Amino acid sequence: MRRSWFLTIAATLGFAFLYAPIISLVVFSFNESSLVTVWSGFSTKWYGALLADPQILGAAWLSLQVAFVAATIAVVLGTLCAVALVRFRRFRGRTMLAATVAAPLVMPDVITGLSLLLLFVAMEGILGWPAGRGLMTIIIAHATFCMAYVVVVVQSRLTDLDLSLEEAAMDLGATPVRVFFDITLPIIAPALISGWLLAFTLSLDDLVIASFVSGPGSSTLPMVIFSKVRLGVSPDVNALATIIIGFVTLGVVAATLLQRRSRPKHPLP
């Protein structure tokens, strides 16, 4: 295929556009002065400031906890949902379930966040639970909207899974539950893992929903960052960004290498 120079240039510009701000972010995290965009010298002092800031560290810890738990809940419920949608034949409420689980994908965060907050407030009024908002409410909110993404990932893998593998297991004497744990789960495990990672990232990154459903004393990392950058630039945020970018890059590169190495030479069953 003759590659047109026009396309190549357009693509290169596109990639440059994608990465320029990120690179500038990283570069200026090492900037001496607090004028984030005017270079005055190399310094790592912002990293020091970052690591000494209890607000940011506390928020980071909270976010990690929330993300971990929410991702796990999302994967469990999402997988059950995907199994129901793909493997079970018509059941009452099927379209309803499919629509409900897909809805968060198209719903703006503000609506999801608002609705959950109003629910929690109403529940508190009637049932007395949840008493005030905090870790628990954020986890519930995140699990709910992350589930939608997990279902998409797992559902697509499940539909590709050859039904005859599960039938063969049943033929050999395995009950449906056994089939799920012996055959289905091990084979779709990579999809579950990527679903978990996706849910983890989305939870870690969420600002809007967390803002609605969190309570006093439970600020997530994005909330802290948002309040800082709303007022102007903040170089310790640059440092934080660089650290996060560093982790993500390592993770993505590692994942890509792992995928390449274990790439099966035959089509997936």
Add this chain to the structure above:
Amino acid sequence: MVKNPQLAIDTRPWRDPTATPFVRLRNVTKKFGDIFAVSDVSLDIYKSELFCLLGGSGSGKSTLLRMLAGFEQPTAGTIEIDGQDMTHVPPYNRPVNMMFQSYALFPHMNVEQNIAYGLKRDGLPRAEIAERVAELLTLVKLQGYGARKPHQLSGGQRQRVALARALAKRPKLLLLDEPLGALDKKLREETQFELVKIQETLGVTFIVVTHDQEEAMSLATRIGVMDQGEIAMIGEPTDIYEFPNSKFVAGFIGSVNMVEGVVTEDEPGHIRIRSEELGCDIYVGHGVDCAPDQRLSWAIRPEKLALSRERPAGLFDANVTQGTVEEISYLGDVSVYQVLLASGKRLRVTQTNTMRGNPDAITWDEAVYLTWGDSAGSVLTV
């Protein structure tokens, strides 16, 4: 395929009216929405048979197999296996095992684990399982391959693992879904032979589903030809081929020359058919259940027709016609002649090339005579 002398004519159970069938399907019907995939099928299969369900796509053969395995529930009818009603029993509780068309080997388990899976489900002790697995690997000639994963095996090897896995639990009934479909021609012939040998040695009842007539003819003790959800004919391969019961069956297996005619004489010992297509009369040397002046069809296989340059002495002034050789396909062992008759009808004739490089062989555009015996063809009323 020469059958084991044990299964000589007098011991074939389906010919014994007092024998009890091993698998009994009674009025089995399966509807998907408004479509009848299987329509009122009744079938008896006897122990140690190698029964083939033969049909094109959409004939219902795979659906029938899946109902026997338990993956589909019949809309109506019953399925009995070894005297027990299995119609609504789930697949994991049936003494039936299946060899899948795609083999369905568990990709995350190695060969040994695949074969052992069914035995583990039965809760057998580990030592016993290991012994059985070794036994099966020897049976399918894959000793030493136990630790390999499916993706490290060739197509033929995967098939043998699938067979071993299906035989592991000593099922009463083994179902095979297009077992030879994925193999190339050479491998297919070898595997056909091995499959029959294994079946005869173990005595397991096999039900094979296939669309390949050659496969069915060479494997089966009996064949059930299916068409659009119904059974068209059940019989031994010779019966199906030489004595088809309908135009469909005659046309489905092998090649056939189909001719229309009118009955002119209807006697207990013979009938005579006048055929404009053939340009002569057909004399059939046995009685046929038909009426005078009835329109019917007559089918004759290409290898039952004889070609000659000189006019042969026809029987009863019938069974001889003439035409011109239009086309010859030389296939090495046989030659297929396409002969154009005066009426415009084309007949297909096969002749074995018994003489090497015959200089006097019949060739294109030659005028030839065709003749056949008085019971060489089948009279078909449906």
Add this chain to the structure above:
Amino acid sequence: MSSHDTHHAPPPRPRVWSGVERALAAVGISGKALVIAAPAIWLTVFFLVPLAVVFGISLTIKQFGRPPYTPLLTNEEGTVQLTLHLNNYLRLFTDQLYVAAYLNSAKIAFISTVITLLIGYPMAYVIGRAPDQWRNILLMLVILPFWTSFLLRVYALSGFMRGNGVINQFLALFGIEPLVMMQTDFAVYVGIVYTYLPFMILPLYTNLVKLDGTLLEASADLGARPVRTFLSITLPLSMPGILAGSMLVFIPAIGEFVIPALLGGPGTLMIGRVLWDEFFANTNWPRAAAVAIAMLVVVVIPVMLLQRAQDAMRDKEQAS
């Protein structure tokens, strides 16, 4: 060879799962029902019920106290009264702010989607037609920003576009006056395009990578120049990818909050921001709820119907 005997399989040893299954069956609940019930109950409680609550609260009005809205049902001296205030909805239609915000959101989302498509298509095309090793690296480069924090990327962009930001410093080298980019609609466009670019590229890529190269060769063989091949062959065949990518950008863009909040000015009216301000700045929960319901009706539901129609079309195509 051991002769075959009708070996009756020993009954399976009772195992935990089968015991649990039997117990459930005794109560009339199948395992299947549980599998469906767990996510279904969660979603009902934490997704459907909240939407109902939002609807209910949109029919109340703001008042001071906890909670900051009037009750729907009051029970005084044995008289139960259901009070529905339609104020909020009326205001949605009469107050220019809301209508303008909706229209503006749609406009911004639409334009951003188009720009994202124009930038993302060449990138997806190059990646899709690239040789194998390159393709993986390029894909990784596209996905990487996606996994990085969305918020931080918008922040990075703000640093770029500030009065003394990188772009203006660069322009200053050529003696060009600093451009005002922050707090404008333009910044919002850039922001949306920037953050949603991976969402456009990935579906496009998935579609383009499956494009049969021999089709393009056949077109060239029949005398079509590259541009014509593109317009007649590539473009129509990549339509599903274009639609998928556009949906993935347009829909979330309409309800965006973070980007207009950080990059837009007071004049950049977007409905997500309006909802946020109603809630946090004005503490007018009922009004915010009404805005949310209106958003659902005007945006979300039509989109879901559109997707359903799209899926139905695709299924029909595959069946034929």
